[in-house]
Amino acid sequence: MPLSALAQQADPLVARQSIYLPMRDGTRLAVNIYRPAAGGKPVATKAPVVFAFTPYRARYYDKGKLVELVDSPQFGLRDLVHSGYVVATADIRGKGASFGARRGFLDQTEAKDGAEIVAWLAAQPYASGDVGLIGCSYLGGTAMLVAGARPPAVKAVFSAATDWDKYDFVRRGGITGQFNTRPEDPITPDLDSVPVDADTGGVLLKQAVAQHAGNTPMAPLWYGIPYRDSVSPLTGTRFWEEVGPYTHKAAMTAPGVAWYLWGNWNDEPTEQVIRSAANLPAKLIVGPGSHCDVPKQFDINAIQKRFFDRYLKGIRNGIDTEPKYSWWREDGAGGALIRSDRLPGVGIKRTPLFLGMASRRVDGTLGSRVPAPGTFDYRIDYDIPTEGYFPFWPASPDGHAATFTTAPLARSATIEGFTIVSVRAAANGPAANIFAYLEDVAPDGKAVVLAQGRLAGSHRTLAKAPYANLDLPYRSGLKRDDTPLIPGRPTTLTFELSPRSYVVQPHHRLRVALAGADPRQRNLAAIRGGLAQRWTFYGGAGGSRIDIPFTTPVQFETTPQ
Template structure:
């Protein structure tokens, strides 16, 4: 496989600030089918001249343009703070970045989101890099969000050179992530990026007039659109008309567990609590021999309390350079426990929530949504007629975490806490309800409400009524409720007939402060459902919610005994 390139150290066609410790080159690398992928290589240098010594390679594979111009300024993946890639070059690593086919400066059309075509492309690039005279032959993969997915994807293709993978904010079970509970509701269904963005990519070295770039981007018009792909495969075993495969199985990653867990590959996974993929990050750690860290914050956000770049470097130093830095002797898992305005880093050899007995709080129906109760003592039987509000929307392009749904939800609130209460792990809800139509969705949120009434969402989950049947998970699932998502298991609701919907909420490590209240909010729709306008006519208009000892409840993993103010509860 011959690359189309110019000599290392030759000037590129951009106005990048000069870094005398880095020598960059970019080129097209032909794949097995002739499609040319745009690759960038950054080598350790002195006074701009690449060093002759061999070094391990760290590779990142992106759909978001590895090098592009924004308002006259060069933007490079190597300089994104999330990854610390330039610092890795300064520390003696070769760093390589590439645009996936159908995106950025690469040729071709994207067949599917994180599909096996991308897996094979990435594996070919990795093996090519490992054979270069500047490489030791050992390669690490790195990424967050989609790039975290490509890191797992490329590893699943088993390129022999890969020895270490640092993957963040991505999924273990693509169906459970994108269509959690049978409902699409995340940023995966966002609109397609216009081709104008790809035209802003920096041409590879040697393509001075950008003629090749224009040819490459013209081919991107053939990309498979992502939202129709996801909407077109409602069940885990659906056959995609766009890819010709059972696409959820193809993209796994759990279906490729044997390849991912193969000996000789070290793993580290990272997520943040206010980010929907984090529950998938924990599942990944439960199924792979991986270290894990969970920080505060949102999607791929660098926590101020944790130096993620330092962790990444220590990890690669150990498994790509062989440095005996003790990372393998540390507890496998670490996570940030929020406590008021501060918190602490918890280190453990068990995953958060594992082995913790849950405390049951019962939902009490008092006739009005705003007056619903949440208590340890089961109330008498009661019910509430909740009408779903569908005329909702969000302006957020990436709605990583939901806002409180209180104005449009049925609410169930505890008395104020008399002492701090620590939550560690996944809450589980079991809601007895009846719909007025065969199809209906239910969203549940656990909130912390301060004395002023301000609420923040701690955990959230969702389940389509027709997907309520419980099944055995095909992987280690931390003893959480699992719904197969198979078409044969989908059971429409019988209007007016109560059923129990049991599902987990997203995990959390959090200390609820004294005088705060806990609240469960139940809603029939969420603004993150981008297709609400198209589907709302087929969904229930009201849920009849049932309370009482044998009805609705939430089981919360408290590590401490929850105490409420005397005389209130």
């Protein structure tokens, strides 16, 4: 939690200043600099800089209490200052105390702004010339994009809970159905930002916030570019390619930049974080929990400090010789720390489980043997409540989906990596969406979503990925590959579910849930009229299946418990 305003002001080991820094077009961005100090006065020693770039206000008042990004528990930035680093935070243009209007979301305008701030910081007399970037969620995205702009001073990047391929993230499977489509934030909270030091009366702050009225609204931006090659009417560019960041891979993998990535299993961006690790010379940690939650199983702040110590201060602390990847394998009651030089699931052969159709009830079977041929008609439930402001992870769709359940497990089974689902289905219209969930169902019936994915039927055509995609199916998202369904004609829909490292306990069941709508679709009311009303699922040889990366053979009980 943030320190009190009095404690922050009285910290004798930190000297803070805030300024407006003009960008190439004259737009002034609010930048805060925290320098190591003795008795409240900055020390003269040159130090490396760690920079965080935020849309969420770097310094602001919350009901009279001062809140500063430097005290965020995810980053340990104040401790870095205490350890001899200069820390800088800044508001992106169009947010917080900065001037200007936001053109897009993690766009090249922000990338260039961040690169200019980095260059300025590296040239200051108190700086050693080496800069690290840090952030989680949007801030993780700014770290990626600024690194992609390749400012020479950047030597280390610690990025968490952000994406590698923004089209595949925001419009995964061709469907907008996650937290980036949330309602636009009003600009009035920006007036609670702390004015920069020279703006004693807050006049400049008011002028800056007035310009925020020109910000590009985020949800209309995403909804307005349905294909990877769509040109946004709001930016005039093929915006998905602009924001990459995979399109800037050459710059991001240039020699001299070290990477560390972090994600958590119950967080949709984690599948993107692992893709990033497959494409960057990066170390990786994955913990339990939700979006940017600091897992108790890892000392995130200590890891960040060791990383920057090695690559910004040159301290040979061994972090570069440790296994590249670490993750927490959950087992329901606790878990275990796994360290490896292979990403989760890489090299593990997937085990097929086949969906058996039940003609007169929703719940079908899921098992190791190919079932008899069969079909099930599932009427899509569009009358589902939408989830809250930030639905980072879905709840069980039980009651709104067709479900297929295994017998109880005879012994524990470990899942490691990405699951792939292939649904053989026909819709009664040319457009239909499919959502799939893999669940752990306890003996008492409580269901936990382990993995989830989605695919628009018209986006089913597979293609070659433009980056290392592990062994996962890839859809181009190009307009030319949009192929409407032929009503009543079965087709196979193949897509990956989010990754997991998880031990399913004995006597638990695995369940696959298939739905045609999801509570995270905020535009569901607007689009449902153009979507099919029914899926027909097919089982048997060549029918629906799910391929799960079990580390050992899975065994099911043959008699009820």
